Amino acid sequence: MRSSVYFYPTLKETPQEAQIVSHRLMLRSGMISQVTAGIYTWLPSGLKVLNKIAQIIRQEQDRAQSLEVLMPTIQPAALWEKSGRYHIYGKEMLRMVDRHEREMLYGPTAEEVITDIFSRFVKSYKDLPKRFYNIQWKFRDEIRPRFGIMRGREFLMKDNYSFDLTVEGAKASYQAMLEAYVRTFARMDLTAIPVRAATGPIGGDLSHEFQILAETGESEIFYDAAYETLDVNTITLERLQTLYAAADELHDPQTCPVPADQLRTARGIEVGHVFYFGTKYSIPLGAYVTGPDGKQVPVEMGSYGIGVSRLVGAIIEAHHDDKGIIWPESVAPFKVGLLNLNIKDKACTEMCEDLYQKLLQAKIETLYDDRDMGIGAKFADMDLIGLPWQIIVGPRSVTTGQCELKNRRTGEKIEISLEDVLKRMCYCG
RNA sequence: CGGGGUGUAGCGCAGCCUGGUAGCGCGCCUGGUUUGGGACCAGGAUGUCGGGGGUUCAAAUCCUCUCACCCCGACCA
Structure with missing residues (x-):
């Protein structure tokens, strides 16, 4: 699912009625x-x-x-x-x-x-x-x-x-x-x-x-x-x-x-x-x-x-x-959040689109953040909604062929190739 | 249901005491610049001030009735 198509109106501030x-x-x-x-x-x-x-x-x-x-x-x-x-x-x-x-x-x-x-x-x-x-x-x-x-x-x-x-x-x-x-x-x-x-x-x-x-x-x-x-x-x-x-x-x-x-x-x-x-x-x-x-x-x-x-x-x-939800994989709305750090970077976006299609083909539930907005907000949103895995692809990935895989629960981040991240998502959880 | 509180732009709030042009931050729209952790510049839109009634030349502001929501208690998956 593309963020640009999906509907999850996130709030930066906490509505005052919510206590817990x-x-x-x-x-x-x-x-x-x-x-x-x-x-x-x-x-x-x-x-x-x-x-x-x-x-x-x-x-x-x-x-x-x-x-x-x-x-x-x-x-x-x-x-x-x-x-x-x-x-x-x-x-x-x-x-x-x-x-x-x-x-x-x-x-x-x-x-x-x-x-x-x-x-x-x-x-x-x-x-x-x-x-x-x-x-x-x-x-x-x-x-x-x-x-x-x-x-x-x-x-x-x-x-x-x-x-x-x-x-x-x-x-x-x-x-x-x-x-x-x-x-x-x-x-x-x-x-x-x-x-x-x-x-x-x-x-x-x-x-x-x-x-x-x-x-x-x-x-x-x-x-x-x-x-x-x-x-x-x-x-x-x-x-x-x-x-x-x-x-x-x-x-x-x-x-x-x-x-x-x-x-x-x-x-x-x-x-x-x-x-x-x-x-x-x-x-x-x-x-x-x-x-x-x-x-x-x-x-x-x-x-x-x-x-x-x-x-x-x-x-x-x-x-x-303190950043948000950390869903157990069994109930998470999506297993993976794919973050495109720069929508306007053509090569970066192509890379994301390609990975997104492959994730879809592999039947991995993915929320692809293809929105044109600041990266800080994207990271914050992704942490907030709490998908178990984040795949972060930026212009840097175009030259290195590596993306970043982040585990929402542990916060652990690893540099990993696009091929490997796909395999990893297929076999973990 | 008893006690307490709050209703002002989508969200968070100020203004109310002491009546006189309805504000701030975030968000939203347009253009541009940005792009590895909630970006920047310029421009712009948005309000039956919860609702009714009253006082007054004039009410977000004072009085009154009412509605809604929240918190604490008793009750519950």
């Missing part, structure tokens, strides 16, 4: 634009990142034997009256009335809809287990939206709902999601700590919040250092239940089982939440199956959320410096 770094950088790099409190337009580069994150989540959900569905954003109140939540859910639920005076709502979550779907079609234990997920926009009319898209009112969320015959089956689903989550966040270069969370009266102790470690996190968490080496191969439900991790308000130094030298403390951003809730919705919504003994049994359910749009902010919180 991810919000500032998203506005400054032209990823989003606020429409009204807690509601944003996603501009091209922001949307690109959002879609890449969603795609990683999708792949890991699929791998965990889950089926994607798309449910309506507008739901009928009647369904919520069935589950009993219509009158419990407070003002966070945006309610509206259609032309026939039917009460409707903009879905804050989808347990009701999915459970209804399930109960319509799944009748036998032989059809279990089933896991459905959706990635879609939800709306919660937060009292006070803040931190940009980190706590907006409209947000993109992945929710997975599992249906199992038995508690044991439900635990297996739970575990499958734990693994999927660890994998998902790892692919985004995030350290995620599954912190045991308080649940409602029905949830029991099976609930974990995934906290991303970032200096600017909203809550302080305390955890066993063993979490830092957690991976999909070692994570099990049993193991997790023996590992200690607690949020600020639940942490008690007196009763903490972790020896002081093993205890870590950091700030966290909640990006995911998994929990098992048994038959809380299956009973009122009539999600029963016929068991092997011919009896009707309510299914065991769990739900597993990931704040997709929030992750965009969380990743920035975890990956930035």
Whole structure:
């Protein structure tokens, strides 16, 4: 993509409404634009990142034997009256009335809809287990939206709902999601700590919040250092239940089982939440199956959320410096930024065009800054938007045949030939 | 919802106290000179001063109502 064609309105100055770094950088790099409190337009580069994150989540959900569905954003109140939540859910639920005076709502979550779907079609234990997920926009009319898209009112969320015959089956689903989550966040270069969370009266102790470690996190968490080496191969439900991790308000130094030298403390951003809730919705919504003994049994359910749009902010919180964003390659809007330092230098521009075409042919996502502007501004823009690699080509390159390859994260710069830089981009990452 | 604050050009702000031609920086447009870290010179465009009502000869400025947004708290992916 050429910068001259693309649209990423960068800002030199920070809009005064933005307080936290991810919000500032998203506005400054032209990823989003606020429409009204807690509601944003996603501009091209922001949307690109959002879609890449969603795609990683999708792949890991699929791998965990889950089926994607798309449910309506507008739901009928009647369904919520069935589950009993219509009158419990407070003002966070945006309610509206259609032309026939039917009460409707903009879905804050989808347990009701999915459970209804399930109960319509799944009748036998032989059809279990089933896991459905959706990635879609939800709306919660937060009292006070803040931190940009980190706590907006409209947000993109992945929710997975599992249906199992038995508690044991439900635990297996739970575990499958734990693994999927660890994998998902790892692919985004995030350290995620599954912190045991308080649940409602029905949830029991099976609930974990995934906290991303970032200096600017909203809550302080305390955890066993063993979490830092957690991976999909070692994570099990049993193991997790023996590992200690607690949020600020639940942490008690007196009763903490972790020896002081093993205890870590950091700030966290909640990006995911998994929990098992048994038959809380299956009973009122009539999600029963016929068991092997011919009896009707309510299914065991769990739900597993990931704040997709929030992750965009969380990743920035975890990956930035004073110059701007530092995207992990897996979610970067482009892998490479190609900087033409002098558009008016014919030979230099030819060299850039040639390299750009080769990068395109090699299917390397490239943002080619072909704009006619000061080099300082180009460098600043490129650092700000945070593409993992910068290939810098100037008039000097015409005589030396060398360009400069810069790693955005480390700041390391090397002189390298144009042929080699192409190869390097093909094989790294 | 309680407390605090802000609305003046695309962005960041000054002007308001003490009423009298609406300003600065950045950005934008034109021309030229530049070109390895937010360039320089010259010229130019851009405002219902958030909105309504009032006071006054005269309101960005004073009074009043209202709307929007931001921050702190309670709540949340």
